Amino acid sequence: MAWEPRIIVIACQWCTYQGADLAGSLRYSYPPTIHIVRVPCSGRVEPEFIAEAFRRGADGIFIGGCHFGDCHYKEGNYKAIRRFKLFKRLATDLGVDPERIQLEWISGSEGKRFSEAMTEFDAKIRELGPNPFKGGA
Amino acid sequence: MSKPKLAFYLAGGCGGCDMSIVDLSEALVDVATVLDIAFWAPTVADAKYKDLEAMPSGSIDVGLFSGNVRNSEHEHIAKVLRDKCKVLIAFGICAACGGIKGLVNLHTTEQLLETAYIDTFSTDNPDKVLPQVSYVENGKYELTLPALMDSKKLDEVVPVDFYVGGCPPHHTHVAKAVNAILTGQLPPAGSWITMGKAVCEVCDKNPVLQGKPKTFAKTVKRIYEGNPDPNTCLLEQGYLCLGPVTQGDCGSKCPSVDIPCRGCGGPIPGVKDFGLRAVSAIASMLDNEDLVDQIPDPVHLFYRYTLPSSFLGKRLKR
Numbered sequence: 152m153a154w155e156p157r158i159i160v161i162a163c164q165w166c167t168y169q170g171a172d173l174a175g176s177l178r179y180s181y182p183p184t185i186h187i188v189r190v191p192c193s194g195r196v197e198p199e200f201i202a203e204a205f206r207r208g209a210d211g212i213f214i215g216g217c218h219f220g221d222c223h224y225k226e227g228n229y230k231a232i233r234r235f236k237l238f239k240r241l242a243t244d245l246g247v248d249p250e251r252i253q254l255e256w257i258s259g260s261e262g263k264r265f266s267e268a269m270t271e272f273d274a275k276i277r278e279l280g281p282n283p284f285k286g287g288a
Numbered sequence: 289m290s291k292p293k294l295a296f297y298l299a300g301g302c303g304g305c306d307m308s309i310v311d312l313s314e315a316l317v318d319v320a321t322v323l324d325i326a327f328w329a330p331t332v333a334d335a336k337y338k339d340l341e342a343m344p345s346g347s348i349d350v351g352l353f354s355g356n357v358r359n360s361e362h363e364h365i366a367k368v369l370r371d372k373c374k375v376l377i378a379f380g381i382c383a384a385c386g387g388i389k390g391l392v393n394l395h396t397t398e399q400l401l402e403t404a405y406i407d408t409f410s411t412d413n414p415d416k417v418l419p420q421v422s423y424v425e426n427g428k429y430e431l432t433l434p435a436l437m438d439s440k441k442l443d444e445v446v447p448v449d450f451y452v453g454g455c456p457p458h459h460t461h462v463a464k465a466v467n468a469i470l471t472g473q474l475p476p477a478g479s480w481i482t483m484g485k486a487v488c489e490v491c492d493k494n495p496v497l498q499g500k501p502k503t504f505a506k507t508v509k510r511i512y513e514g515n516p517d518p519n520t521c522l523l524e525q526g527y528l529c530l531g532p533v534t535q536g537d538c539g540s541k542c543p544s545v546d547i548p549c550r551g552c553g554g555p556i557p558g559v560k561d562f563g564l565r566a567v568s569a570i571a572s573m574l575d576n577e578d579l580v581d582q583i584p585d586p587v588h589l590f591y592r593y594t595l596p597s598s599f600l601g602k603r604l605k606r
Contacts, residue, residue, distance in 0.1 A: 194572075197566045199560060199565060199566075201570070202561060202598075202600050203599075204600050205599070233571040233572060233574050233576075233579075234571040234572065236580040236581075236582045237567045237571040238564070238567050240586050241567055241587060243599050244587045245600045
């Protein structure tokens with residue numbers, strides 16, 4: 152069977168998850184390779200979650216949070232970007248392709264943006280190939 | 289009842305863990321009278337591998353393994369000790385998480401040998417001779433060396449019952465651990481012998497313990513930049529201290545003399561990957577995301593003692 156990517160989307164319940172919901176209501180399509188995990192806030196996302204997703208065979212990990220100033224908990228997304236940037240530097244030094252992880256702000260009203268972002272990320276992961284921890288490049 | 293038998297082995301270590309046991313000083317005299325040292329190589333007792341190998345399985349009560357597993361000899365003795373010891377303890381951060389010497393996993397063995405034996409400026413090795421696993425001298429004397437391999441923590445080779453962190457473990461912590469072993473007051477198998485609190489919880493610079501609010505770090509400083517204020521949290525001053533995620537059994541010795549914690553105590557309970565949790569803790573202490581770019585060399589900072597225990601570190605681009 153041909154390889155199909157498995158993409159984990161960790162979505163904040165206040166914005167990106169609502170955006171995904173809206174994308175569905177508006178009939179915007181996005182690839183079936185994405186698997187959404189709902190979290191209370193992008194600030195809840197520990198770097199360990201990303202490593203664990205890689206360990207279990209995810210090919211790409213996308214984290215969606217609220218735009219700056221929109222965080223339901225005021226500063227969760229600011230924490231998220233600091234952690235994400237630092238994790239990305241560390242992971243790159245350890246030989247993980249930084250293109251496999253992405254952080255983006257998608258609000259609850261941006262259903263179209265959600266579908267576009269998923270399509271783009273899916274295309275990028277298809278280009279990169281399977282998860283290196285599963286024997287990919 | 290006969291005295292409990294103890295074995296101590298120094299694998300890929302520096303002997304610091306042996307020293308921390310010697311640092312028990314008077315307490316060691318008391319311990320020595322209630323313990324029978326069956327094997328302690330190479331530092332204290334004069335026992336040979338063949339003596340250890342000849343002992344019956346399960347005949348030693350407690351085995352302490354210090355240092356990481358770095359070559360075939362370490363691996364062999366780790367397996368022998370696992371067979372002979374009822375309880376095997378990964379003693380010190382090297383055995384538990386790979387230790388500072390685990391950073392060799394950033395390079396291949398070939399790269400390391402090439403640097404050590406060929407490339408360095410002071411090396412005179414025109415024939416490019418590298419250490420060989422076996423060599424026949426004069427056509428009849430076979431000489432052997434253990435084969436180098438990637439740095440491993442002890443539980444990658446054999447099952448481990450307990451872990452003790454620290455580089456080396458502080459002697460007061462060793463005393464508590466030894467006492468726990470002798471009295472049988474041990475935590476569930478597979479856990480760390482620790483009080484379970486982070487360095488910050490025992491650090492007198494912690495603003496929360498002083499009743500002050502926590503503030504973000506406005507800068508990132510290296511240890512040689514400026515003199516830290518002795519009464520303010522090192523993290524708040526911009527010195528990247530890993531106290532928040534490190535076991536505080538050392539009693540916060542380094543931060544008390546203005547040296548940021550580097551995480552030798554091992555991860556606090558509930559943390560699987562020390563480096564990643566440290567990334568999480570440090571990043572959320574920074575004032576803004578631009579400071580992240582000012583952190584020099586994150587791998588050596590966050591995985592200084594724990595690289596072999598990292599999942600992402602298992603596949604390095606070489």
